[in-house]
Amino acid sequence: MNFKSLILAASVAAVSTVAHGEGLKVGMITTLSGGGAGLGIDVRDGFMLAISQSGRSDIDVVIEDDQRKPDVAVQLADKMIQSEKVDVLTGIIWSNLAMAVVPSATAQGKFYLSPNAGPSALAGKGCHQNYFNVAWQNDNLHEAAGAYASDAGFANAFILAPNYPAGKDALTGFKRFFKGDLAGEIYTKLGQTDYAAEIAQIRASGADSVFFFLPGGMGISFLKQYADSGVDLPLVGPAFSFDQGILQAVGDAALGVKNTSQWNKDIDNAANAAFVASFQAEYGRLPSLYASQGFDTANLLISAMNTADVDDQGAFRAALEAANFDSVRGNFSFGVNHHPVQDIYVREVIKEGDVYTNKIIGTGLTNHADAYAADCKM
Amino acid sequence: MTTLLFIEQVLNGLQSGVMLFLMAAGLTLVFGVMGLINLAHGSVYMIGAFAAAAVAGATGSFLLALAASLAAAAAAGALIEIVVIRRLYDRDHLDQVLATFALILIFSEGTRWAFGSFPLYLNIPEYLSGPVTLPGGIQYPLYRLTIIAAGLSVAAGLFLLISRTRLGIQIRAGESDREMIAALGVDISRLYTIVFALGAALAGLAGALVGAIQSVQVGMGEPVLILAFVVIVIGGIGSIKGALIGSILVGLTDTLGGLFLPRFFGLFLDPASATSVGSALASMLIYILMAGVLIVKPSGLFGATT
Numbered sequence: 053m054n055f056k057s058l059i060l061a062a063s064v065a066a067v068s069t070v071a072h073g074e075g076l077k078v079g080m081i082t083t084l085s086g087g088g089a090g091l092g093i094d095v096r097d098g099f100m101l102a103i104s105q106s107g108r109s110d111i112d113v114v115i116e117d118d119q120r121k122p123d124v125a126v127q128l129a130d131k132m133i134q135s136e137k138v139d140v141l142t143g144i145i146w147s148n149l150a151m152a153v154v155p156s157a158t159a160q161g162k163f164y165l166s167p168n169a170g171p172s173a174l175a176g177k178g179c180h181q182n183y184f185n186v187a188w189q190n191d192n193l194h195e196a197a198g199a200y201a202s203d204a205g206f207a208n209a210f211i212l213a214p215n216y217p218a219g220k221d222a223l224t225g226f227k228r229f230f231k232g233d234l235a236g237e238i239y240t241k242l243g244q245t246d247y248a249a250e251i252a253q254i255r256a257s258g259a260d261s262v263f264f265f266l267p268g269g270m271g272i273s274f275l276k277q278y279a280d281s282g283v284d285l286p287l288v289g290p291a292f293s294f295d296q297g298i299l300q301a302v303g304d305a306a307l308g309v310k311n312t313s314q315w316n317k318d319i320d321n322a323a324n325a326a327f328v329a330s331f332q333a334e335y336g337r338l339p340s341l342y343a344s345q346g347f348d349t350a351n352l353l354i355s356a357m358n359t360a361d362v363d364d365q366g367a368f369r370a371a372l373e374a375a376n377f378d379s380v381r382g383n384f385s386f387g388v389n390h391h392p393v394q395d396i397y398v399r400e401v402i403k404e405g406d407v408y409t410n411k412i413i414g415t416g417l418t419n420h421a422d423a424y425a426a427d428c429k430m
Numbered sequence: 431m432t433t434l435l436f437i438e439q440v441l442n443g444l445q446s447g448v449m450l451f452l453m454a455a456g457l458t459l460v461f462g463v464m465g466l467i468n469l470a471h472g473s474v475y476m477i478g479a480f481a482a483a484a485v486a487g488a489t490g491s492f493l494l495a496l497a498a499s500l501a502a503a504a505a506a507g508a509l510i511e512i513v514v515i516r517r518l519y520d521r522d523h524l525d526q527v528l529a530t531f532a533l534i535l536i537f538s539e540g541t542r543w544a545f546g547s548f549p550l551y552l553n554i555p556e557y558l559s560g561p562v563t564l565p566g567g568i569q570y571p572l573y574r575l576t577i578i579a580a581g582l583s584v585a586a587g588l589f590l591l592i593s594r595t596r597l598g599i600q601i602r603a604g605e606s607d608r609e610m611i612a613a614l615g616v617d618i619s620r621l622y623t624i625v626f627a628l629g630a631a632l633a634g635l636a637g638a639l640v641g642a643i644q645s646v647q648v649g650m651g652e653p654v655l656i657l658a659f660v661v662i663v664i665g666g667i668g669s670i671k672g673a674l675i676g677s678i679l680v681g682l683t684d685t686l687g688g689l690f691l692p693r694f695f696g697l698f699l700d701p702a703s704a705t706s707v708g709s710a711l712a713s714m715l716i717y718i719l720m721a722g723v724l725i726v727k728p729s730g731l732f733g734a735t736t
Contacts, residue, residue: 087647089547215709237701239709245644248442249685256435269549273644280554282561282569301551
């Protein structure tokens with residue numbers, strides 16, 4: 053090989069690096085303002101922590117705030133796909149926003165990795181080969197809560213959730229595993245901050261327990277008003293109603309409440325211990341389940357990049373399906389519809405020093421997959 | 431369906447109604463006296479709530495927090511009037527809407543910059559927390575009862591102010607003929623600043639009172655602003671009495687609609703679709719009420735017929 057051909061080979065290699073080895077561009081659309089900001093900020097921080105720990109410089113992340121508005125999310129997705137030319141989209145917290153963005157993004161040949169929203173419509177008939185959910189299908193945690201409520205001997209539950217896709221999935225999931233009767237069932241407005249009317253109905257309903265799904269600021273408002281109302285029925289809920297952000301704002305009113313989660317900071321594995329310690333060191337607060345989902349999403353992405361190039365969609369997809377990464381949840385694998393198969397735990401709210409947090413007290417459902425996988429034809 | 435539940439819901443409706451009144455009173459005064467559409471009214475509601483949360487966080491005193499909310503909102507109102515609004519009286523309503531909409535964006539981003547995106551939580555003071563038992567065995571949160579009483583006493587104070595004081599006479603006169611009272615020697619621009627600051631202070635107070643049961647966050651004023659506009663359209667623009675009646679009507683319709691409509695649909699639909707149809711329709715109910723009032727009385731319940 054003479055000198056000329058060496059240069060030629062080097063420049064061909066350089067060109068191909070520009071074309072393929074340039075790395076990967078991620079578009080993150082998440083909620084960073086308003087009453088739902090805590091969730092998006094946690095997902096973002098968990099995600100970015102994993103990226104920085106990987107030490108890779110070939111991942112470029114563009115982050116934008118969707119303000120929990122579907123129209124804003126759609127505009128951001130269009131901008132990211134058309135002008136930013138991202139390869140992978142992620143970040144959406146709310147299922148109504150996911151429904152507005154995900155089908156069109158995957159139809160345009162982009163990968164979408166969901167760190168949170170898992171609407172039933174995207175798990176069953178609407179599933180897509182480029183859509184992966186790293187958190188859970190929406191129903192999952194509520195199914196475990198329903199199973200727990202039955203086991204705990206509750207026979208007459210009052211249930212409420214916001215009126216949007218995840219709220220409907222929540223009540224459907226709870227009812228699927230709850231064997232008792234329902235004293236009442238209410239859908240509230242998404243983003244509602246005053247629950248006086250709902251609490252009055254709970255008081256009058258004669259229920260023996262209350263199941264509620266109210267993530268973010270909604271949960272804080274509800275719990276504070278519930279504590280002040282004098283109604284003292286036991287509460288059951290998914291982890292979203294008792295996450296790290298909500299507990300600090302609500303305080304003593306939540307102590308002792310049981311809730312269901314796929315993750316907690318005391319799950320015993322090396323990846324989780326390292327995650328909890330490094331998250332606290334980096335951000336000065338305890339991670340929430342949202343942060344753990346963001347962290348897992350980034351690690352899944354990095355694991356796929358290690359074995360395949362994103363431009364080779366088939367190989368990259370296979371690498372994602374393998375889920376060959378150390379999840380902070382311990383066991384983690386994808387079902388046929390690209391939704392997690394995982395254990396769901398029962399947690400109790402406790403106080404550690406001055407900090408309110410959760411402790412695992414048992415396992416709700418083991419190796420649990422979602423109810424929609426059978427409808428998914430990829 | 432028990433009487434107790436019904437009475438509790440009426441109290442809830444009343445409570446949200448009187449808080450809406452504090453917001454709508456300022457809006458209707460400003461619109462009636464100055465002929466100005468002020469979208470930034472929701473921002474002073476937010477400023478009041480943030481001032482209260484900041485002062486409560488620093489001092490731990492709820493009363494000081496309320497005083498801070500009044501002072502901060504009144505100061506913000508006076509500042510907005512002197513710096514921006516004063517230049518807009520002679521412009522048409524579109525210019526006013528654009529300018530005050532810009533103020534919303536400025537105040538929202540400014541607050542986000544100063545306090546961050548996370549909601550703040552203002553705690554109900556110890557002596558007002560917990561439920562009380564009313565005659566008839568109804569348990570109701572003491573704090574909500576207190577804000578019903580506070581709202582009604584502010585309403586009474588406002589009636590006295592408008593009907594019995596010199597300032598009130600000037601406000602009413604300014605409403606009907608501003609050139610004439612300027613000609614009579616009343617300092618009209620000072621009057622406008624006072625009215626604007628008064629309206630802003632009431633909105634700020636509402637923000638602080640409501641902030642304690644809900645949450646204090648950027649953008650909390652805009653949903654309330656929309657309801658307040660509905661209220662003044664129903665009550666009649668410029669009428670304080672209309673604002674009070676309209677607020678309570680809207681509060682009760684909203685609360686009782688959310689209670690009765692799902693039950694009504696439950697009579698002939700299955701429970702799941704009854705709840706979703708019922709709650710969807712319940713959230714539209716106040717707008718249906720507004721449309722109904724406008725059909726019967728186009729200038730609102732207590733509006734001046736022109």
